[in-house]
Amino acid sequence: MVLYRLFLTAWLAAIVAPAALQAQRPARSPERGASLGQMVVGVLQDEAGVPVNAARVQLVELQRQVITNPDGVFRFVGVPAGVYRLAVSRIGYAPGLHTLRVGDSATRLTITMSEGQMELSAVQVSASPTATTPLTAPQAMATLGGESLREAQGRSLGETLEPVAGVRSISMTTGIGKPVIRGLSSQRVITLDNGQRVESQQWGTDHAPNLETRDAERIEVIKGPASVLYGSDALGGVVNVIARALPDATGRDAFVSSGIAAVYDANLRGPEATLSLEGGAGGFGWRTSVTGRAMGDMRAPGGPLNNTRNRTGNGLLALGYRGQWGSVSARLSRRDERIEIFDDPVAAPGYSGYQDIVSDRAKVEVRVPVAEGRLEVDVAGEQNTRREFDDVAATEHALGLGARTGTVTAHWHRAPRSLWGGELTGMLGVAGMAQRFRKSGTETLIPNASASNAAVYGYEQATLGRWTLSVGARWDIRALAAEADSVLALNATSRSWSTWSGNAGATYTLRDDMSVVLAVARGFRSPWYNELFANGFHEGTRAFERGNPDLELETSLNADVGVRVRKRTFTLDVGVYSNRIANYIYLRPFGTGGRAFDSLDVVQGNAWLRGGELAATWQPVRWLTLDGGTDITVGDNRSAGIPLTFVPPPRATWGVRASDTRVPLLRRLLGESAVPYVRLHGETHAQQTRLDPSDFAPAGYTLWHASAGVALVTARGPLHVDIVMRNLGNTRFRPFLSRYKEFADAPGRALQLRVSAGQF
Numbered sequence: 220m221v222l223y224r225l226f227l228t229a230w231l232a233a234i235v236a237p238a239a240l241q242a243q244r245p246a247r248s249p250e251r252g253a254s255l256g257q258m259v260v261g262v263l264q265d266e267a268g269v270p271v272n273a274a275r276v277q278l279v280e281l282q283r284q285v286i287t288n289p290d291g292v293f294r295f296v297g298v299p300a301g302v303y304r305l306a307v308s309r310i311g312y313a314p315g316l317h318t319l320r321v322g323d324s325a326t327r328l329t330i331t332m333s334e335g336q337m338e339l340s341a342v343q344v345s346a347s348p349t350a351t352t353p354l355t356a357p358q359a360m361a362t363l364g365g366e367s368l369r370e371a372q373g374r375s376l377g378e379t380l381e382p383v384a385g386v387r388s389i390s391m392t393t394g395i396g397k398p399v400i401r402g403l404s405s406q407r408v409i410t411l412d413n414g415q416r417v418e419s420q421q422w423g424t425d426h427a428p429n430l431e432t433r434d435a436e437r438i439e440v441i442k443g444p445a446s447v448l449y450g451s452d453a454l455g456g457v458v459n460v461i462a463r464a465l466p467d468a469t470g471r472d473a474f475v476s477s478g479i480a481a482v483y484d485a486n487l488r489g490p491e492a493t494l495s496l497e498g499g500a501g502g503f504g505w506r507t508s509v510t511g512r513a514m515g516d517m518r519a520p521g522g523p524l525n526n527t528r529n530r531t532g533n534g535l536l537a538l539g540y541r542g543q544w545g546s547v548s549a550r551l552s553r554r555d556e557r558i559e560i561f562d563d564p565v566a567a568p569g570y571s572g573y574q575d576i577v578s579d580r581a582k583v584e585v586r587v588p589v590a591e592g593r594l595e596v597d598v599a600g601e602q603n604t605r606r607e608f609d610d611v612a613a614t615e616h617a618l619g620l621g622a623r624t625g626t627v628t629a630h631w632h633r634a635p636r637s638l639w640g641g642e643l644t645g646m647l648g649v650a651g652m653a654q655r656f657r658k659s660g661t662e663t664l665i666p667n668a669s670a671s672n673a674a675v676y677g678y679e680q681a682t683l684g685r686w687t688l689s690v691g692a693r694w695d696i697r698a699l700a701a702e703a704d705s706v707l708a709l710n711a712t713s714r715s716w717s718t719w720s721g722n723a724g725a726t727y728t729l730r731d732d733m734s735v736v737l738a739v740a741r742g743f744r745s746p747w748y749n750e751l752f753a754n755g756f757h758e759g760t761r762a763f764e765r766g767n768p769d770l771e772l773e774t775s776l777n778a779d780v781g782v783r784v785r786k787r788t789f790t791l792d793v794g795v796y797s798n799r800i801a802n803y804i805y806l807r808p809f810g811t812g813g814r815a816f817d818s819l820d821v822v823q824g825n826a827w828l829r830g831g832e833l834a835a836t837w838q839p840v841r842w843l844t845l846d847g848g849t850d851i852t853v854g855d856n857r858s859a860g861i862p863l864t865f866v867p868p869p870r871a872t873w874g875v876r877a878s879d880t881r882v883p884l885l886r887r888l889l890g891e892s893a894v895p896y897v898r899l900h901g902e903t904h905a906q907q908t909r910l911d912p913s914d915f916a917p918a919g920y921t922l923w924h925a926s927a928g929v930a931l932v933t934a935r936g937p938l939h940v941d942i943v944m945r946n947l948g949n950t951r952f953r954p955f956l957s958r959y960k961e962f963a964d965a966p967g968r969a970l971q972l973r974v975s976a977g978q979f
Contacts, residue, residue, distance in 0.1 A: 257543060259295040259321060261328040263287050263307060271332050274309035278319075279342055279350040280593060280632075281546065281586070282464040296470030297502070298326075299543055299588040302635050304350040306341040307332065310365075313787065314341030316352045318635070318642070320591075337790055337836060337844075338365050345411075345439040345459040347689060348448065348632060348646040348678050354734050357680070357689040357724035358445065359779050359794050361386070361834075364437025369939065369975070370898070370926060374487075374514070374529075376410070376428045380458065384792070384832040384848040385442050387867040390965070391760075391958040393487060393514050393529040394558050395427040399956060400442055401796065402828050402852040402866040403455025406747055409445070411459040413550065415582045415599045416449070418624040418654065422749045424806075424958060425759035428458075429554050429578040429603070431533045433480055433493040434508045434979065436463040442832075443796060444742030444777050446720035447691035450650065450674055454742040454775050454800070463978070465506060465539040465548060468499035478936070478978030486945075486969035489514035491531075495978050502541045509534050519964035520951045525564070526571055530557040545587035554578045560607075562761050563962040571611035574759050577604045591634035600625045606660070607758035618758045619659030626652045641683035650674045656748060664755040664764065666704035668748045672697045687726040694719050697745045707754050714751070716772045718743045732786045736794075738779040746770040750804050750821045760816075760958065764806070767821045775800040788838040795831040803856065807864060808913035816958065824858030828866070842879035846900070848872045853909065861911055868907035868919070868955055874900025894930040899923070907955045917960050920952035928973075941973040 259278075263271040270291025277284045278295060280303050287293045298321050308314040312332040319326065340362040342350050347357050361383045363371060373379040377388030377396025389397040389404055397404050410417040410428040419429045432438065441457040449457055468474060475498035482491045491512035498505060512531040516523040532555045539548030555577050562570040582599040601624045606616035630648040637643075652672040658665065676693035700713040722740035729735060753766035781794030803826035806819040832850035839845070849871045854863035878896035906919040928941035949968040953960045 277306040279304040308341040359442040384834040400456035407455035444740040446742035465504040467504040473500035480975035480979040487514040520967040663706040667702040685728040744773040828854040844876040862909040917953035923947040943971040945969040
């Protein structure tokens with residue numbers, strides 16, 4: 220309650236104060252109060268010299284963003300001296316990323332944008348410490364943003380990311396969807412909430428990432444080891460949910476703006492809505508958002524799945540101040556979920572168990588220019604509390620899992636230097652982590668424990684003509700200690716590991732719209748509490764889990780080769796990879812009951828995962844977009860000579876989208892700004908034939924989905940109205956990665972009405 224009161228007080232203050240300032244302060248020239256040398260002024264124009272209006276311009280390192288006016292002009296006031304990446308983007312034009320050096324005099328520039336019918340991302344910030352374009356990123360990655368993210372929004376993070384080639388989701392009831400990247404998930408995939416590591420105790424298959432995506436600007440996915448930048452657990456990849464940059468009113472009047480996104484799902488018989496407010500006054504900026512979700516039981520083609528309801532509340536408050544000395548910002552969020560757990564209606568008739576999950580996060584960021592480079596310091600904390608109940612009438616939870624985590628990172632980004640006619644950039648960093656786990660409830664699965672980590676790392680990236688070369692290295696010391704536990708017959712014990720990780724990549728730009736990428740990376744992952752010491756019934760997964768105290772450190776060697784194309788009317792991403800993991804740790808069924816996954820052992824062996832993915836889009840004419848993709852992952856326990864569990868089968872996707880602003884009827888009804896669209900897309904999943912002897916594979920299936928909508932420009936900002944129909948044919952199917960695959964179908968036809976306005 221204290222946190223909620225603080226949140227409400229800060230929320231009201233953030234709304235009232237800037238509004239009052241806006242009413243009191245007279246209009247002023249952007250130049251007033253700032254020296255000319257601290258200004259960046261530019262013009263965006265097309266290849267014919269016509270100004271580009273309503274384009275997004277970002278100073279990436281400063282997280283500042285403006286929109287060009289009708290004359291194509293943009294302006295940043297009070298910019299500290301230094302070297303920055305300037306990203307420009309607008310639908311209908313190819314995005315661009317430019318290097319900008321700000322010194323003692325005014326910086327004025329003219330940028331020409333080429334026409335491009337595709338909606339493309341201008342920048343990525345997760346795969347390297349220096350912002351690059353997706354075309355030259357040093358690792359295999361994907362970005363979901365803009366219209367693509369809005370249309371892909373699902374009931375969970377895993378479901379939202381499923382359209383991305385190489386990414387799947389472990390599903391379990393409404394609201395639980397864990398991302399699977401190239402066959403790896405849980406503790407091998409790090410999830411970031413705008414750069415803050417999310418510690419949602421993701422080791423359990425029922426422990427989904429507890430974060431919201433409705434108000435995100437974009438989601439970046441790194442496919443493959445990223446241990447140099449992110450440490451242990453980044454063995455399989457990273458998912459970074461990136462928020463919109465905090466606003467400010469430097470050089471302009473104070474302001475307040477708002478946005479709302481609402482959804483009604485007819486399958487789940489429930490609504491959800493997100494309300495966002497933001498504003499600025501001088502160098503001060505703020506944003507707050509509240510999300511509420513109340514979903515009923517999932518309905519499969521054969522009828523409802525009882526006890527699959529979901530209730531979620533999510534609140535966020537972010538504050539920041541930018542000045543000539545740098546910037547400081549803070550984020551505070553709380554997510555409260557009640558998720559019902561479905562079980563086999565034959566083996567457990569009338570089961571009414573559920574789990575309550577509360578996640579509190581706080582983060583402070585400081586950015587200070589240093590000798591044309593910058594120092595970045597982040598201090599963050601999270602409290603994740605899970606309580607699992609075996610009956611709706613229970614007065615005490617059966618299993619309680621509480622983790623309190625603190626992290627600190629400090630990065631020094633060196634100013635770019637000239638090298639052989641090119642540019643060399645670099646970063647040095649240190650990081651620390653401490654976590655304390657406490658159990659509660661009537662049952663015991665794992666003991667009270669604690670963990671810590673300290674690391675030092677460096678990264679260098681050189682741009683030499685058409686080559687982009689990168690290399691990084693990291694050294695980690697990690698420790699884990701468990702307290703004595705009489706229920707588990709465990710004496711107090713401790714373990715420690717130290718290891719190195721590294722990466723090297725080379726990107727060759729064949730021409731401005733095509734590149735070839737080669738990346739090699741060594742990652743690592745240390746065993747976790749549950750893997751070492753679990754010995755009991757896990758209420759959330761409805762399974763008995765048994766750990767292995769003799770586990771060793773995991774290490775991987777991954778090689779990746781890819782080709783990327785970004786043309787005006789065509790995009791292509793194709794790649795193949797090989798990931799060999801020594802001492803691979805995973806849950807394997809040992810089948811004491813009637814189902815494959817009701818009893819699980821933690822086992823270890825050398826593994827080999829390999830495969831490939833392809834994603835392409837093509838616009839043969841301006842109003843028509845075709846897309847398609849495929850991915851395949853093969854995973855084996857080489858030590859035991861058997862396939863790995865939780866490796867998805869091959870998949871193919873395809874779609875067609877028609878959108879034309881010249882439809883006369885809609886223009887008459889809705890106005891000149893109306894942009895309608897219709898989309899039909901499908902997916903085919905093969906049956907998994909490479910099975911662990913104790914596993915089970917349902918039949919393959921094909922699904923069709925349809926959507927239609929319109930975007931309007933109103934006096935209060937953009938307005939989107941969408942109607943989405945998933946599983947158009949009400950097909951009965953069971954995903955291989957569903958924990959219900961042995962006894963329940965997946966959701967049937969689902970009609971959704973979506974409305975968003977303002978910032979969304």
